[in-house]
Amino acid sequence: MLAFLVRRLIGMVLVLAAVSFIVYFVFVIIPGGDPATRIAGKLATQTNIDEIRQRLGLDKPFVVQWFDMVKALFTGELRSYFTQLNVRQQIIEGLPVTFSLSIGAAIIWFFFGVVVGVLAAVKAGRLSDRLITVLALIGISMPVFFLGVVLRYLFAQRNSWFPDGGYVPLTSNPAQWFYHLLLPWLTLAVLFIGFYGRVLRGNMLDTINEDFVRTARAKGLSPRRVLIKHVLRNSLIPIVTLFGLDFAAVLGGGAILTESVFNLHGVGWYAATSVASLDLPPLMGVTLYGAFFIVVFSTIVDLLYAWLDPRVRIS
Amino acid sequence: MATRTDPTELTLDTAAALAAEEEAVEIRGKSPWALAWRRLRRNRFALLFLGVFLLIVVACALAPVYASSVAHTTPDENHIGENVTVGGKQIPVITKGGIKFVNGQTEFHPGGVPIGPQWWHARGRFVLGADKNGRDVAVRLLYGGRNSLVIGIGSSVICSVLAICLALIAGYYGGVLDWLITRFFDLIWAFPVILLGIALGTALQINGFHHFGITIQPGSLWIPTLVISYVLIPYIGRPLRGQILSLREKEFVEAAVAQGASSARIMAFEILPNLASSALVLFTLIIANNILTEAALSFLGAGVQLPDPSWGNMISEGQQTIITAPWLGIAPGISIVLAVLSLNVFGDGLRDALDPRATVRVEH
Numbered sequence: 269m270l271a272f273l274v275r276r277l278i279g280m281v282l283v284l285a286a287v288s289f290i291v292y293f294v295f296v297i298i299p300g301g302d303p304a305t306r307i308a309g310k311l312a313t314q315t316n317i318d319e320i321r322q323r324l325g326l327d328k329p330f331v332v333q334w335f336d337m338v339k340a341l342f343t344g345e346l347r348s349y350f351t352q353l354n355v356r357q358q359i360i361e362g363l364p365v366t367f368s369l370s371i372g373a374a375i376i377w378f379f380f381g382v383v384v385g386v387l388a389a390v391k392a393g394r395l396s397d398r399l400i401t402v403l404a405l406i407g408i409s410m411p412v413f414f415l416g417v418v419l420r421y422l423f424a425q426r427n428s429w430f431p432d433g434g435y436v437p438l439t440s441n442p443a444q445w446f447y448h449l450l451l452p453w454l455t456l457a458v459l460f461i462g463f464y465g466r467v468l469r470g471n472m473l474d475t476i477n478e479d480f481v482r483t484a485r486a487k488g489l490s491p492r493r494v495l496i497k498h499v500l501r502n503s504l505i506p507i508v509t510l511f512g513l514d515f516a517a518v519l520g521g522g523a524i525l526t527e528s529v530f531n532l533h534g535v536g537w538y539a540a541t542s543v544a545s546l547d548l549p550p551l552m553g554v555t556l557y558g559a560f561f562i563v564v565f566s567t568i569v570d571l572l573y574a575w576l577d578p579r580v581r582i583s
Numbered sequence: 584m585a586t587r588t589d590p591t592e593l594t595l596d597t598a599a600a601l602a603a604e605e606e607a608v609e610i611r612g613k614s615p616w617a618l619a620w621r622r623l624r625r626n627r628f629a630l631l632f633l634g635v636f637l638l639i640v641v642a643c644a645l646a647p648v649y650a651s652s653v654a655h656t657t658p659d660e661n662h663i664g665e666n667v668t669v670g671g672k673q674i675p676v677i678t679k680g681g682i683k684f685v686n687g688q689t690e691f692h693p694g695g696v697p698i699g700p701q702w703w704h705a706r707g708r709f710v711l712g713a714d715k716n717g718r719d720v721a722v723r724l725l726y727g728g729r730n731s732l733v734i735g736i737g738s739s740v741i742c743s744v745l746a747i748c749l750a751l752i753a754g755y756y757g758g759v760l761d762w763l764i765t766r767f768f769d770l771i772w773a774f775p776v777i778l779l780g781i782a783l784g785t786a787l788q789i790n791g792f793h794h795f796g797i798t799i800q801p802g803s804l805w806i807p808t809l810v811i812s813y814v815l816i817p818y819i820g821r822p823l824r825g826q827i828l829s830l831r832e833k834e835f836v837e838a839a840v841a842q843g844a845s846s847a848r849i850m851a852f853e854i855l856p857n858l859a860s861s862a863l864v865l866f867t868l869i870i871a872n873n874i875l876t877e878a879a880l881s882f883l884g885a886g887v888q889l890p891d892p893s894w895g896n897m898i899s900e901g902q903q904t905i906i907t908a909p910w911l912g913i914a915p916g917i918s919i920v921l922a923v924l925s926l927n928v929f930g931d932g933l934r935d936a937l938d939p940r941a942t943v944r945v946e947h
Contacts, residue, residue, distance in 0.1 A: 283769065405928060408923075408927060409924035411879065413879065414916035417898060425906055521778050524777055524883075543785050543883075546786055
């Protein structure tokens with residue numbers, strides 16, 4: 269167990285180093301990516317450019333530059349090339365928004381995903397199963413931003429039943445916080461509801477044919493008890509894995525589209541605004557922040573998996 | 584079938600009876616593909632959606648024909664200030680705005696509102712209305728679809744080829760190569776996909792790419808295609824590598840080795856054909872995914888660059904005018920949903936047909 273954790277920890281550090289290195293490398297080889305030339309502007313002389321390059325440390329060897337940037341990120345000294353705002357500070361300011369959005373949406377999608385999956389599995393082969401399956405497929409095929417644009421138009425712009433984008437901190441007004449986030453939550457959750465519903469339906473139909481389910485039935489347990497205690501519990505194990513990874517991706521900036529559509533100033537939004545100006549430090553910060561959640565959660569998921577399903581051994 | 588005895592009375596004679604029955608029809612061996620096709624043919628639902636997708640592909644391929652002979656315009660041609668004849672009346676493409684007196688009441692009409700969907704009332708012009716620049720939305724929708732489909736399918740081809748090659752090398756050779764390639768898959772997995780996609784897409788759009796003897800001009804469709812193509816490599820590579828690991832131990836591979844076949848030959852002619860069905864299913868499903876990714880990148884301004892249309896950037900443009908002209912955003916959105924839905928349904932059907940007990944699935 270300890271060996272496993274240590275190995276995973278080393279692996280995590282290596283993956284994060286590799287991710288940051290690739291991001292840096294990509295930006296250096298991209299022709300428009302050289303920050304010094306772009307900061308200097310169109311009328312700059314070579315001397316200006318060299319001066320900026322020296323100030324930002326871009327004249328040092330590539331590996332040193334990369335190392336300096338990662339170090340600055342961790343010590344909290346990394347600043348945007350253009351706005352001079354502190355990257356870590358900006359990410360921290362976006363955290364409440366991104367976390368509120370992700371956690372709320374995750375609760376909705378997990379709950380409804382399970383409901384949809386169970387309903388479809390119980391009614392397998394019937395018309396209602398078909399209907400649920402088709403609806404789930406439509407949910408999967410719907411681009412998040414299109415759904416967001418349509419929901420915002422129908423419920424916030426054409427009829428003002430909901431506030432039109434924006435964020436109210438939970439600490440200042442919980443009711444308004446909830447009211448402002450309801451549409452973004454639904455937008456973000458729909459895709460996952462469809463996806464989890466489909467996966468869970470498949471898992472449950474596989475599990476129903478297992479021997480232990482037959483044994484449970486033969487013992488005389490009620491169908492409801494068999495379904496919930498035996499079939500559902502076992503079918504949920506793979507869903508937990510999916511949930512951990514998807515939740516990590518959404519926390520780590522994967523909600524960028526929803527944040528852009530609803531004008532929520534979270535971490536994804538910060539990245540989207542920095543991207544337009546090819547501002548490397550914020551992108552580096554957000555990319556590493558996102559990759560961090562993904563690697564941490566994949567380790568947690570592996571541990572959880574072994575705990576939930578004792579047949580799986582951590583090795 | 585008439586000679587068939589009651590199945591409950593299975594005796595030794597049943598075998599003889601069955602044999603006699605089957606002699607009536609010549610028994611022909613069916614290839615796995617023929618069997619799959621037979622199963623697929625029975626799945627009307629999947630075939631219907633295959634039809635929908637092909638219809639979309641054909642419609643988008645015929646975009647230039649539609650533009651020149653039905654709508655009489657191009658995707659980028661502005662019609663601001665022009666009028667269009669609808670049912671004998673002249674209607675401005677973009678309203679000029681002003682105040683009108685109707686039944687003694689003053690009505691205020693805002694200016695700059697584009698003409699709405701005309702269906703066939705304007706003889707094929709502005710079937711889905713115009714956008715804020717007075718461009719024909721139906722024409723842009725077809726051209727945009729062409730871009731979206733070319734990028735979606737192109738990136739899926741590149742992705743599949745790379746993933747299959749990597750999976751073959753990893754699964755067949757094993758050892759250090761396997762370790763390296765598996766770690767590579769993990770690395771791609773840990774990347775915040777859309778973030779890097781936007782960063783790369785935006786950066787490449789500024790000056791293009793001029794390295795390693797390859798030149799890509801800014802605005803080229805190659806940029807979003809390549810940016811999207813790497814994303815799903817692990818989704819195809821991982822399950823295929825798993826299959827190859829077990830195929831490698833099969834007797835027919837051993838037989839090929841004994842015959843002195845080279846590694847390349849074994850991979851190409853012994854292992855690859857056995858992967859074809861899984862790869863085909865995954866390929867169908869990743870086209871759907873890549874169309875969605877392309878739309879997302881274009882929506883954020885990092886994919887297809889305006890004025891070139893794509894379904895994603897049309898939604899982004901439509902969002903700005905959604906209150907006065909909702910159809911601008913809704914038409915491309917519905918197109919995406921239809922295209923992706925039909926691919927997903929067909930992909931599911933294909934999976935069931937090729938291997939009813941398959942467990943490979945693509946994750947969104």
